[in-house]
Amino acid sequence: MRAVISLLVLLYSMCGAQTQSTQTEVQTESQSTGAAAAAVTTQLDVSAELRELRDMVVELKTTVVELRVTLTFTQNELQNTKSLLYTMGAENNAQNLQLEAQETELAVMKERLVASETKVDALERENAVQHTDLAIMKTEVENLKMENAAQEAELTAVKTEVMNLIKANAAQEIRLSASETEVENLKMETAAQEAELTAVKTRLAATETEVVNLEKEITEQPKVAFSAALGSGYIESGNTELNLVFTRIITNVGQAYSSTTGFFTAPVRGVYYFRFTVLDNLSTRYIKISMYRNGEQIMWLDEYDTDGKATYLSSGVTLQLEVGDVVNMRLPAGYRLFDNFNNHSTFSGFLLFPL
Ligand SMILES: [Ca+2]
Numbered sequence: 001m002r003a004v005i006s007l008l009v010l011l012y013s014m015c016g017a018q019t020q021s022t023q024t025e026v027q028t029e030s031q032s033t034g035a036a037a038a039a040v041t042t043q044l045d046v047s048a049e050l051r052e053l054r055d056m057v058v059e060l061k062t063t064v065v066e067l068r069v070t071l072t073f074t075q076n077e078l079q080n081t082k083s084l085l086y087t088m089g090a091e092n093n094a095q096n097l098q099l100e101a102q103e104t105e106l107a108v109m110k111e112r113l114v115a116s117e118t119k120v121d122a123l124e125r126e127n128a129v130q131h132t133d134l135a136i137m138k139t140e141v142e143n144l145k146m147e148n149a150a151q152e153a154e155l156t157a158v159k160t161e162v163m164n165l166i167k168a169n170a171a172q173e174i175r176l177s178a179s180e181t182e183v184e185n186l187k188m189e190t191a192a193q194e195a196e197l198t199a200v201k202t203r204l205a206a207t208e209t210e211v212v213n214l215e216k217e218i219t220e221q222p223k224v225a226f227s228a229a230l231g232s233g234y235i236e237s238g239n240t241e242l243n244l245v246f247t248r249i250i251t252n253v254g255q256a257y258s259s260t261t262g263f264f265t266a267p268v269r270g271v272y273y274f275r276f277t278v279l280d281n282l283s284t285r286y287i288k289i290s291m292y293r294n295g296e297q298i299m300w301l302d303e304y305d306t307d308g309k310a311t312y313l314s315s316g317v318t319l320q321l322e323v324g325d326v327v328n329m330r331l332p333a334g335y336r337l338f339d340n341f342n343n344h345s346t347f348s349g350f351l352l353f354p355l
Pocket residue numbers: 303304305
């Protein structure tokens with residue numbers, strides 16, 4: 001651009017000088033017209049050159065104008081470029097500042113990198129150690145796997161056992177439920193039994209009271225019982241009825257029977273039971289016997305036999321007696337009885353209960 005501008009300035013200067021030179025020559029020629037006719041041809045040539053030069057000048061002026069426009073444009077562009085350069089310079093300063101900051105940051109990062117490298121070295125050493133540890137751990141893991149497999153097998157066995165236990169437990173629960181039901185039933189039964197026991201206790205207490213009363217009554221009531229045998233040999237009534245006296249006392253509690261008179265005398269009002277057994281050896285004969293209360297006949301029995309051997313008469317009766325009533329046995333007239341140490345013929349009686 002600067003070269004173009006310089007060329008234009010040079011050309012412009014040359015045109016000016018040539019024009020000035022031409023004007024000088026024309027003035028000189030005008031001054032010498034009258035002097036030299038021969039010089040007319042030369043003058044025409046110069047005019048032509050002058051016109052040519054003027055055309056060139058005009059052309060150059062046009063060119064200069066264009067160049068000025070171009071220059072103005074170029075100056076504007078240069079101004080813009082300067083503005084752009086200024087902006088770029090500002091940006092460059094900012095970039096420099098940023099670059100300085102980045103350098104600072106880079107330095108910090110380098111320090112961090114060094115530190116990191118140091119750490120990496122340490123980590124590598126640690127990694128090596130860890131590799132060793134890892135190998136050991138792998139071995140341990142293998143051992144643990146084997147142990148785990150063994151434990152899994154054991155666990156399976158334990159699971160099976162647990163399942164069996166669960167089944168057994170379920171069965172036991174069923175049994176327990178049944179037992180609980182049974183226990184509940186037993187509880188209810190126990191409660192019922194307790195109620196029954198309470199009732200029984202009450203009844204027992206009443207019974208015990210009654211027993212005490214009965215014992216007292218028994219203790220206090222008179223005790224009367226006797227048995228006596230007729231004696232030894234034959235006893236005959238002869239022509240009259242005979243009051244029998246059973247002389248051999250076997251039992252005589254209360255002394256209500258008299259082995260002297262053969263009479264039983266009631267000591268209390270009550271119910272008594274009497275019985276007898278008598279023997280004779282009958283050979284085509286009768287045996288007879290009778291019982292009396294207060295002289296009134298209660299029973300009369302007989303038996304006939306021909307074998308000449310023992311024949312018994314035996315019976316019993318319950319009598320209600322008043323105090324002082326008497327009971328005795330009689331042998332009708334014309335008959336006999338036999339007795340010996342075997343007590344074949346006996347008379348017995350006892351008080352059932354007083355009234
Ligand atoms: Ca008979």
